[in-house]
Amino acid sequence: MPGFRAFEPMELTFISSFKTGELVAESGTTLLSEGSHSAHLYTLLSGWAFRYKTLPDGRRQILNYMLPGDLVGLQGSVIGEMQHSVEALSPLVLCVFQRDRLNDLFRNHPGLGFDITWLAAQEERMLDDHLLSLGRRTAMERAAYLIAFLYHRAASVGLTSSRNLYLPITQMHVADTLGLSIVHTNKTLRKLADRSLIRWLDRSCEVLDVSGLMELAGWDGPPERRRPLI
Amino acid sequence: MPGFRAFEPMELTFISSFKTGELVAESGTTLLSEGSHSAHLYTLLSGWAFRYKTLPDGRRQILNYMLPGDLVGLQGSVIGEMQHSVEALSPLVLCVFQRDRLNDLFRNHPGLGFDITWLAAQEERMLDDHLLSLGRRTAMERAAYLIAFLYHRAASVGLTSSRNLYLPITQMHVADTLGLSIVHTNKTLRKLADRSLIRWLDRSCEVLDVSGLMELAGWDGPPERRRPLI
DNA sequence: CGTTAGTTTGACGGCACTCAAAAGTTGTGG
DNA sequence: CCACAACTTTTGAGTGCCGTCAAACTAACG
Incomplete structure (x- = not known):
């Protein structure tokens, strides 16, 4: 078995x-x-x-x-x-x-x-992470976490070619995910871009430096995938 | 079956x-x-x-x-x-x-x-509600939602005698749930108490007006418990 | 009766919100 | 091919909700 x-x-x-x-x-x-x-x-x-x-x-x-x-x-x-x-x-x-x-x-x-x-347990784990983010991270940390999170998710299903990923989302989506206004979201993403962590294109986001984002957010990434028992 | x-x-x-x-x-x-x-x-x-x-x-x-x-x-x-x-x-x-x-x-x-x-699906539903709260509700709405939520949870397992419930939590717990500072949490709970929605006792909270809390939070309560199919 | 944990209040500052408007992009129809 | 509408991104000015700092007050406990 x-x-x-x-x-x-x-x-x-x-x-x-x-x-x-x-x-x-x-x-x-x-x-x-x-x-x-x-x-x-x-x-x-x-x-x-x-x-x-x-x-x-x-x-x-x-x-x-x-x-x-x-x-x-x-x-x-x-x-x-x-x-x-x-x-x-x-x-x-x-x-x-x-x-x-x-x-x-x-x-x-x-x-x-x-x-x-x-x-269902995976979903619960992700929601836990999101709650921590909304409750206790600053705007910049939240944005960094979100993009790193989406990068890892995409990578886990093989959607990343090379090191960069194009996320099919608008800043409105980011704002409604982070619990921020669209104006402040824009200013926050701009700061991440100024640090060369991401590049924002029209209606999508290119991820340039995942580990930099993770460090900024204080996030270790998802746990190792479980191996079969025994 | x-x-x-x-x-x-x-x-x-x-x-x-x-x-x-x-x-x-x-x-x-x-x-x-x-x-x-x-x-x-x-x-x-x-x-x-x-x-x-x-x-x-x-x-x-x-x-x-x-x-x-x-x-x-x-x-x-x-x-x-x-x-x-x-x-x-x-x-x-x-x-x-x-x-x-x-x-x-x-x-x-x-x-x-x-x-x-x-x-697991129930837990996911609750986390969804919490995310909405942290992301899009004001401090006062969040506090109202949290207390109404805990009241419903307690009621669902028969922990409510009469209309009031004593929650075994401190304001530090409330603050860390709502993503607020402890000082602002105190001021927010005070406003709820001034409106006669709750009464805060040492290390616990008495719920006075659940529907008032739910209306303030814009929350309808948990969905009807599912009946057996067919 | 001193210590510790929790609650309460005031002053002040800053992060994020609202309002406002411009610039760039996409899509549509003439 | 161009005009126009709708959407998205960007920026600036001013406001306010909530955070930090500080300190008093209360209750529980040994």
Whole structure:
């Protein structure tokens, strides 16, 4: 019997035996909305997305970003109602499941059930990091952390060619992730650019010095990926 | 076959067939530390605890609070290394599991495996709410949200007698949860008290008007607990 | 009754917000 | 190919929320 496993592309194929279709979405599409009771659960096969919540008066907070291999809509499947919205940052390809078959998956493929828990634990770990950032880091540290974080995430799914990465986000996204105003976000990113840590291009960000960003943020990066037990 | 189920006390007893012992901890005890590789996974049977992360220079951020029914150390079990610390706010009773038997649980009791995922999804939902709070709410709104949130959590496990609740926390905990300084936290709580929304007692907080707090924060409370499907 | 932990208050400063406007970019239609 | 609208980035001026520093006050405890 296998020990603990990471969620590898091969397993996605396996899970695909449960799939009911495939979905292609354009950049800017809203996949799921807060309060909806969608019957679907997705796996992201390619592209970038993000999820967010809003206050009654419209203030928006981006919670996390989604990359290939991530589950989209698990909360809705498990809790019943979506408590956040999901929007595409780039063209997406998704694998669609019927969420009411999740029970079957746990029963018939306990290893995959465990993998879903593994994914949920990873998400929790990332949210923990974001909370630390919003609560206790300065604007500059927050920005440095966010870009280093996104770089590591992209690298973990093989999206980095050479040392630089182009993030498909606007400064508005950065502001709504960091909990800052767009004006102050711009001034903060400018300082990072002046230090040659990043270069901001129109509608995207080039990462120049990841370790410099991590040092500035006081962030060690994600933990080593777990090896199989015994 | 049952539909989706909530994690009820009865199930705790069921899970207890996996337990390897019981643990009693005093208030202030550190149960798990960031970076540790504990071999244990706990279920909280009674008491309050919280988990937190710190930056290299000591700044602390409280991530969430733990009440009876919560799993303690799931991240460590699934990822391998604890990425946060856990500390008791009151005397605790915990049920101890060997974390390497988690695989067995998923294989032999898929329903319980699903329940663990349900718990993880609940935690994720709470962290989403906290992120929205830290990122986009003012100090006063944040404080109102936090106290209303803790009230609902306590109520969901039957800890509220009558309408008021005494939270076993200091203003230092509130400050480290809201991402504020202790001085500003004090001034903010004072304003809430002046509005008769709460009453602050030494080392604890009495909740006087939950709906007033929720309205101030622009928070609707947790979603309805999911009913079984079909 | 001294010590320690927690709460409270005031003065002052700074980081980040709002307001305002300009410059650059993208996309669309004539 | 150009005009125009919409969006994004950039910059400056002024404001204010919240942080830091400092000190008093209260309660618990040995």
